[in-house]
Every structure is written in structure tokens, then in C-alpha cells.
Amino acid sequence: MNLDLDPTQTLLRETTREYLASTVPFDRVRACEREERWDSELWRGLIEQGWLGLPFPESIGGGGGRLTDAGLLLEEFARRAAVVPLAEALVCGLACTRSGSPSQASAALEGLLSGDVVPVPAVLEESDTWGVVEARVEGEQLIGEKLFVDYGQFASHHLVAARENDELGLYRVDARDDAVGSAPLRTIGRTPSARVVYRDAAVEPVGGPEALRDLILTARAFAAVQCLGSAQEALDQTVAYAKVREQFGRPIGTFQAVQHHAANMASRVASTRYLVYEALHALDHGAATPQQVAFAKASASRMVPEVTMLAHQIHGGNGMIEENDLYFFTLRGKDRSLAWGSAEECLEEASAAVDAPREWIC
């Protein structure tokens, strides 16, 4: 057992944080929101930093890191409310490099690391239900409609869940193809998302039902770590604020009611942090069950709105206006809490195994 980050991970977290703090002022995030675009400049930056290759094996040209390292990266990006499809591109990259031959894998990674390929997953449809996939592939062409394709309108490729002869699979589609049409959706997170229609779009098969299941599991764990990042940042900003905001001639952080709110926030974040990184670690070791990941995401999903609500309570009026930075984390947090399975959906999934024997203390 070792619950501490190793020195490389600590360094990764610190350099990422410093890089983002110096290159992404929050006003740049505001500009992206206003103009309904992604931060393509930051994307180039993160390619240059080599972060995108982090969780891929060295044998195919990756950084030899793990999902836990990717988690640290994603947490920092979430804390900066960065408008880039880092989680999306990583889950697609992992799906593409895990299936196929080693040479196909390194080709896929090469595309990703060149910055030319920005892939995002497209799974959910009108029914908003994970198992229900109506998009079909016939004769290497895709017909169907997807919803909630995050960053779909800016991506170069989509990794689409579809059926071919009744078998579920993942297919790669060039999103710049005329056969692909997308319309933007406005979500609470204020990051790009799209509704996408595929009309006989040319596809390349990537993997079968296993690959799709894997992708959803990883994406779910990543969304959980993004919730955690939002909550952690909301907590830190709130604690800092409670120390300087004065009422009745003293910092509001001296009032017991405020202290209790902050203490509750910190406790919620600490529980979720453990469960989320534990799930990522289990995924790294091929030991994660769907139930474990579902519990981690359920924890993150229900924790983040609680924490941001208390953050608002302590901030009072100042937290409500867009000149203050708190709102990013409230809105993003809730958006990610719904993405890849809300608390409700994840708990329902986890409930399937509540009566399975379990060693609580081992």
C-alpha cells in the first residue's frame, strides 16, 4: 500500500498546474464559452508538452504512464476549466491502440501525437441509454444519429458505437466527411457538444463489444476524475475566500456555520478522491469491475453538486457572477456528473451486484 503520489507523479501534477496557470487565464475560458469554441491553442500546447502520449505504452511510442497519471492530468485540466477534449481523445486513443496489430497501434498513436487527429467518442443516442444503439454499419458505411457527442463539432474523427449484423462495435469515422453533419448543443457545462447525423459515412472498424465496454468504463472513470477536479478547485477557492471575506469585523471563516460547511466539503472530496484513484488504479491493473467504476463515478457525481452548492453558500453573492471564477466548477462539475452515467445510472448499475459476497475489511 502506498497512498502517496510518487515523485514523478508529483512533478507531473506540479508542472501541469504551473503550465495551465500561466497559459490559460480564466478569461480565456470565458472567451471560449462566449464564442462557443474549443481552445485549439491549448491543444497545440499540450501536444508540445507530450502529455497526450502519457498513458500509452512506450513500445508504441507512448510515455509509458498509466491511467492514474492521466487522471492527475485530467484533474488539473478540470481545475483550470480548460476547454479541450483531453478525456475524449485519450479514451479514443486507448481504444484504437488496444485493438489491432502493434503497427496499427503505433500508427494510431502517431496520428494522435501529431495533433492532426482529434478523436472523440460518439455513443449515446436519442434514447440516452447506454445499451440502446441503433446506428448501423452496412457495407462499411454508417447510418445513424448520435447525441451528446462532446467536442463533436471540432473533432477530426468520431469513434462511433454502432451495430453491424446485430453485433455491437466501435467504428472510426472521419468527421470532416460531407456525410457527417453536426449541430451544436448548449449544455450546462458550456463546453462544446453536438448532435451528429451520419448519412452513409465511410467507417473503419476499431473493435467489438469488448472495446466499446472498455471505452465506456474508461470514459466513466475519467469523467469521475473531472468531477473531482471541479470540486477540489471549488473547495480551495472557497477556503481561500473564507479567510479574506469579512463580515461583522472578522473573516467569515471564523463562523462555525461556515467552518462546518467547509469541513463537509473537504470530507466529501476526500472520500471521492480515494475511490476515483482506486478505480483508475484497478483499471491500470486489469482488476476493475464495472461495479467499482460505477461506484466511483456515482460518488463523484453526487459529491460535486453538493460541494459546489456549499461553495456558493460560503461565497454569497460574489460566487454568482461570471466575473468570479467559481461558476466554471459548478457548471462543469454538474455537466460531468451527468456525463458517462449520472449518480442514478451508476448506482443502478452497481446495484446489480449488491448481494454478491464482498470482503469489506481486507
Add this chain to the structure above:
Amino acid sequence: MDFEWEKEYRDFRGEVRSFIEEWRTPELLEEYARTYGADGPELRRFRDALGERGWMRMCWPEEEGGEGRNLFYQFIFVEEMEYWGMPYGNLTYTSIAPSIQRFGSDEQRRRYLPGILRGESTFALGYSEPNAGTDLASLRTRARRIGDEWVINGQKIWTSLADVATHIWLAARTDPDVPKHQGISVFIVPADAPGLTIRPLHAMYGGHTNETFYDDVRVPHADLVGGVGRGWPIIMHALNHERVGLAATGSLARLFDQLVAHLAERRPERLEDPLVRRRLADLQLDLLEQRALAVQNAWIISKGGTPIAEASMAKVAATELRTRIANTGMDLLGRYGGLSRENGELAPAEGRMEWSFRIAPIFRFGGGTNEIMRDIIAAAGLGLPR
């Protein structure tokens, strides 16, 4: 004990409801949403009709132009208007008019009440300052008397609707040398007064509120309300009225009903899911519990009492429930739950859950923060030592 509403109350509720049915047009609702209820031809017509009914002051004493009705009527009126989301009058009606009635001079009553009751005058509340929120009594905006005028200097924040209102109900310090609660006076300031600058602050729920700057703004002594240094009880009186609105069950029940209606219409398979039904029952119980507090609160008022702890309980319960309905509602709607109303048809229940989630924090710290409300319940309600 008897939990039945008497016939006259049931009849009145029916009367209000059919009035709403008649007046709740898409044009009115659109204008309301667009102008935040400040002004417009539809709103004016609606308020004229309201004024004709006399409902805005039916509970005032007869000698003050009212009908002396029991305050349960007011409770029913607010509940219905809130449920249907009608522009029945913002705080101008519910909190400023009663304050002018109670504390104003004869001249002020003559000058301001008819305009308010006709919906022509609207007031923004100029209480909060950058450094005076919960500790409102420490406010520093200064009014100095020069001859028959007061000259006002300072800064207010969160002066909502100041940009569309006709007047500002302003709290300013008239005497810095007495204990802080005793040096405050209330003024009626025209919103277009020279020296007054209004700057918008955009909020995360899509609307805006304002910062307001007073630079030698002049107000005649005749527009000081209730006497020099007598502002604090006036502000507290108005805040109590504000809380009644904040504690109303109407708009919460509506949010719940919109959620269920959406599920029934568009996601019937989800509504059949026993887990979803269980979650909805949970919210329904929350609503029943909140309304229990609201009705008990109204009961005390109707007997002529002044609920203190009870009003705080209802306010805390209502405002925290708003968060819960919006948050759980979004969860039950899955990723659709995060779609805002700009998505048109795709947004469930016109994006109400999503929007409510963004606006919900305000109610918990506005109108007296829930921390202070709990202090009041403990101290005034339970007699716990300070």
C-alpha cells in the same frame, strides 16, 4: 384540529385560478421572461386587471384602503401566482408597498402607492454593499443633509432591476456617530437621478443584477421614509415580507410537476421504472414537508402573530428543496437534464431543471442567509443560549 380549508378559501383559490387561466398567455409570459417583469404593455394590462380585483391589498386594514381580509388569502394568492409563474409583482408589491403603507408619510402614500398598485412604479432594493451583506447594518453609503436635501455618496451592489426600475429603495447612513443600527435611513431615489451610475453584473443563471454608484445624488427630505435614523426596522419589516415569498411552495411544486409531465410525455419508460418513482416520491415527501412549514407559518400570521422561527424554517426548507428538485430532476433526465432552454425542443421541460440548478444558490443566501435563519430558529425558536 381541522385540516380542511374553509369554503371561502377554496372559493378564493378557484377564483384566482380562473383569473390566471384567463391571463396566462404566451405573450405575457414571453414579455415577463424578456424584461424580468419590469415593464411592458402585456405586463401593464395584467397588472391593471390585478389592481381591479383589489387582491394586492385585500389584507390591508380597511381604514388604509384594504378589505381587512385574513392573511390566508394572501398566502393562497402568492401560492397560486408562484405556481403558475405569473408576474404578480416583484418585491415592489410584496415588500415595498406594505412598507410605504406602514412607515411612509401621507404625502409618500399619495405619491407612490397608486403608481405601485397600477404597476407603473417599480422599485429596486438598494441594501447590500460590497462589504455589507449579512452584516447589512454596517453599510457605509452616506447621506448628508444640506438644507432641505440629502446628498448621497457611496456604492451599492446587487441592486437587481435598478436598470429597469423607476425608483430605488435605498438604505443609507445618515449618522455615523450612533450605534450602527440607529444611524440608517431609507430613501426613495428616482432611478434616473443625476449622479447615479448603474453597471450590470452578469450572473451564472443568465440574467444580471447591478452595481450602483452614488456620486452626489440629491434627494429631497420629503423622500426620506419613516424618520431620520429609523431605517433599520423598516428594512427588517420589508425583509420579513420578502421571506414569505421565498418560503412559498408554489414554484417548487410547479418545478416538480414539470419534471413529471416531461417524463410522462417523453420518457414514459423512465416514469414506469420503480426506482425513478421512488425518487419522485422522495421529492414529493420533501414538498409535503416544506408546505407543512409554510402553512403553519401562515396559520400563525392569520391569527395575528408574528412567526419568527417558523418563517425561518419555511425559508430554509423551501430554498434547500429548490436545489434538491433541480439537482435530482437533472439526474433523472440523464444527459438531457444538462440541456439549457436554448436547445429548444430537445431541452426537457424548457430547460427548467437546468436553469433552476443555476439560480438555486441565490435563494439560500438571499433574503437572510440560511446560516442566519438557523441561528434564529435556535435562538428565537428554541431559546438556546447565544
